[in-house]
Amino acid sequence: MRRKEFRDLADPDEAREAIDSLDLRADDETVALREARGRVLSERIDAELDVPGFDRASVDGYAVKAADTFGADEADPVSLDLAGEVHAGAEPDVEVGDGECVEVSTGAVLPPGADAVVMVERTDREGDTILVRTSLAPGDRVMFAGADVAAGERALGPGIVLTPREIGLLSALGVNEVPVRGRPTVGIISTGDELVRPGKPLDSDAGEIYDVNSYTTATAVEEAGGEARLYPHAGDDYEAMESVLREAAAECDLVLSSGSTSASAVDVIYRVVEESGELLLHGVAVKPGKPMLIGRLGGSGSASESAYVGLPGYPVSALTIFRTFVAPAVREAAGLPEPRTATVKGAMAVRERYSEGRLRYMPAGLVEGGPTESARGGGEAAESDGNTLVYPVDKGSGATTSLVEADGVVAVPPDVEYLDEGERVEVQLFSADVRPPAVFGAGEDDPALSRLLDRVTRPRYLGVGSRQGLRRLRNGVTDVAVVTGDTEPEAATELGNWTREWGLVVPAGNPENIDGLDDLVDRDLRFVNRTTDSGLRTTLGNVIADLAEERGTERHDLVEAIDGFEFAVRAHESPARKVLAGKADAGLGLRATADDLGMGFVPCGEEAVRVFASDDRIEKAGVQQLSNAVDDVSGVLGELAGYDTR
Known part of the structure; x- marks a missing residue:
């Protein structure tokens, strides 16, 4: 078979534009409130009732007419007759008349006739007589109906990410189902006859290796707000690859494959994409991750198309390309905001040469050069205290330990031939939670x-x-x-x-x-x-x-x-x-x-x-x-x- 060469390598911005042109958006759906955490509202929700729905006592004490307490103080209390009591969750069966009061607990319905509540700490009780030792104004210690949310008021708008506080508000409104943005379904396919799923027997003598990319990429998809769906491994022959790709395309908004994207004679995946859909891009001027595919796939038995991105086979390359190019598109399709980029600035611990003429995302680790840890916070870019050292973590794209030994990446422009020892660089952290090792x-x-x-x-x-x-x-x-x-x-x-x-x-x-x-x-x-x-x-x-x-x-x-x-x-x-x-x-x-x-x-x-x-x-x-x-x-x-x- 004749070797298929890479087309002219695309600029990274061209790759982003190609991915932006793909439609990853899933249909909106309705989910139970209990399952809505982290989802994005697709519609405005208005309050259909007042919250609270009644005037209620905000402290334990006595419901009174405020006018009956005017002039009262510690030296000259006002005496009121106790007319009854009202507890939270009970409908009042007593009314407050002139010169009277009713005992209430926090959250109780304010009884008719009352317009204020005096704290029990500011009273004394003598039989059925209550001595009030403070003056009140109408509304004191009372939460009136609709004071929290009024019926007809806009409670939450589309695009809001539902966190525990929004879930609490919706609970108060009696909402048990919410309309949310659909999460793009992403099909995950690892290609290569040598791959074995973790947990299965491995024959190293036959060149078999455990599949790292399926679970790694699926987890990254879910972190970005998508719903990952794993498919069986595709072999390196055309028929097997076409079958699994078209099956995934029929069921998913986006299909991600890893491996079989290089210019080797046995790598046929680009042919499958060209013949069953449309290949938009093959090869990007970036390291790691040059052999990248972007296109559209037609699903089996379906007239619709699915977006397609082919990731490199090496785990570090695959994850770097996904984070850099694909994750933003998945987040946008899910309606999630782009996270603030967590970055740290530090000095290169050693000199690092590079002269390949491509944008390089250099895996890098952090180490503090002294006893003081650098100040970072809020997920925003933060200057180090001058103590942070940055060292390259580059065992080659095939080394899976680079996934955990690196804290982030340093973007090295194509025209930079080396980073000198002591040179200031910016590390894009894999997560805002990343911290340098203690030792x-x-x-x-x-x-x-x-x-x-x-x-x-x-x-x-x-x-x-x-x-x-x-x-x-x-x-x-x-x-x-x-x-x-x-x-x-x-x-x-x-x-x-x-x-x-x-x-x-x-x-x-x-x-x-x-x-x-x-x-x-x-x-x-x-x-x-x-x-x-x-x-x-x-x-x-x-x-x-x-x-x-x-x-x-x-x-x-x-x-x-x-x-x-x-x-x-x-x-x-x-x-x-x-x-x-x-x-x-x-x-x-x-x-x-x-x-x-x-x-x-x-x-x-x-x-x-x-x-x-x-x-x-x-x-x-x-x-x-x-x-x-x-x-x-x-x-x-x-x-x-x-x-x-x-």
């Missing part, structure tokens, strides 16, 4: 550390290995670095340390009878290592160097003799998982990992794990929390095999 760390992936972080409020930790942890601490990006070995970073204070036993993780029962590293060198065994940034790999390398010296040979020769030494995986459990899957005979790992997974373990030594904090950030509340947790590390170490205090 931000990076370094060695360690089970004990994971448990300690559970004791800290709002931590963020990147398990990037000791080498990267030290680099980020040195560059001022992180508050904390967790490393192995005897490294002493400058301008940093050690918060604490512990030891962990390391070695070779093998299948249960050690079927190959592996005794140590010599076996990896001398026998035909398959090994799985950690990445070069890992402190554990550095420890292994040092031991192999010692072994080479004992044998009178070069370290390089021993490394070359180990089958799989360069086959590296990132996390502390990853080598063990490869061994469990039968892909290797042994993997570099920890006794704690082998114990947790029910595997065998061949000990090779111990290494120190050390926690360092930047001297500039040692007083941050989050760093102090982590320091307190490290001080009490012994309880955590007791839960992990091979761990001990140093």
Whole structure:
């Protein structure tokens, strides 16, 4: 099949105009009041009765004729005869005559003849005589009929978002159903034969991956005010894709697909759109998210058309494109106001190069450079206090962890080649509720550390290995670095340390009878290592160097003799998982990992794990929390095999 190339990439404003030209509006509907929170009124609602519907007492006391109390005070009270009582919810059966009063409770109907209520605190009772010790004017302590809302008055208008206060007003008016704007129904379709829904069995050997976009996009649709409807995965063949797209188009106001939008020969979705509807745009000059489709689809068995937007397949790209281009259209169709953009200004923590000539939405994280948190509020743009640092979070569009490690995006114009360290930038937060982490760390992936972080409020930790942890601490990006070995970073204070036993993780029962590293060198065994940034790999390398010296040979020769030494995986459990899957005979790992997974373990030594904090950030509340947790590390170490205090 001939490769379909991208058309000329559209300017981002052209993409917005194309989406604006689509009709996403759903029919208005009537919903029960109890289900109306967050919906938007489609019609004006007028009051059909007075609220309250009667003159009522606003305090506990006595209903009186105000004229009977003129001149009364503490020294010279007025005596009134008690004629009866009226409670809330009861119709009065007594009338207030001259020189009389009636006992009333808060909310009670004001009895005939009365025009004021005296608080019980300003009276004394002597049998059936009430001494009133204050003067009243007509209307005192009385809420007259219609004082809250009068019959015929405009209560609420169209376009109002119904919150608890509006629900309360409508309840007072006796309204039990309300006319609201229809929420656009959005069909969600993830394409690709490799996708599996979460909760289903996964065959990684066959290249299967869990579908991230369906649930992520559906949640984003609902957050924007739409109603999400998930459809089965579409395969990468034309017939399957056409069938599910046309089914969704017949039932939804908007169809969103993700994946199959690039210029690959197997990606046929643009053909489906062209042949069953109209393709308005293919490709936008923006990163991430260049392979974007906009068009209209004809539904199966229906003459009507549905709006269509094709999102990129990578989760970060899909969510960024949705938030930037599609969410505003969904909100408008639902009648919801555009939220105030929550932004924070800060300084770039590191230099970031970029020269692709497209508008870039750079995922970014925030970290406070000192003990004071930046001032933000109300969802409006807010200047930082000069303390906020901004760092790029870019593992590539395919990395789902970027979804939670980033706090927002920085819009980098096409003509900007780099953002310099210290340069002021504006971060568009994913939510007004986003706050920087209380403590931000990076370094060695360690089970004990994971448990300690559970004791800290709002931590963020990147398990990037000791080498990267030290680099980020040195560059001022992180508050904390967790490393192995005897490294002493400058301008940093050690918060604490512990030891962990390391070695070779093998299948249960050690079927190959592996005794140590010599076996990896001398026998035909398959090994799985950690990445070069890992402190554990550095420890292994040092031991192999010692072994080479004992044998009178070069370290390089021993490394070359180990089958799989360069086959590296990132996390502390990853080598063990490869061994469990039968892909290797042994993997570099920890006794704690082998114990947790029910595997065998061949000990090779111990290494120190050390926690360092930047001297500039040692007083941050989050760093102090982590320091307190490290001080009490012994309880955590007791839960992990091979761990001990140093």
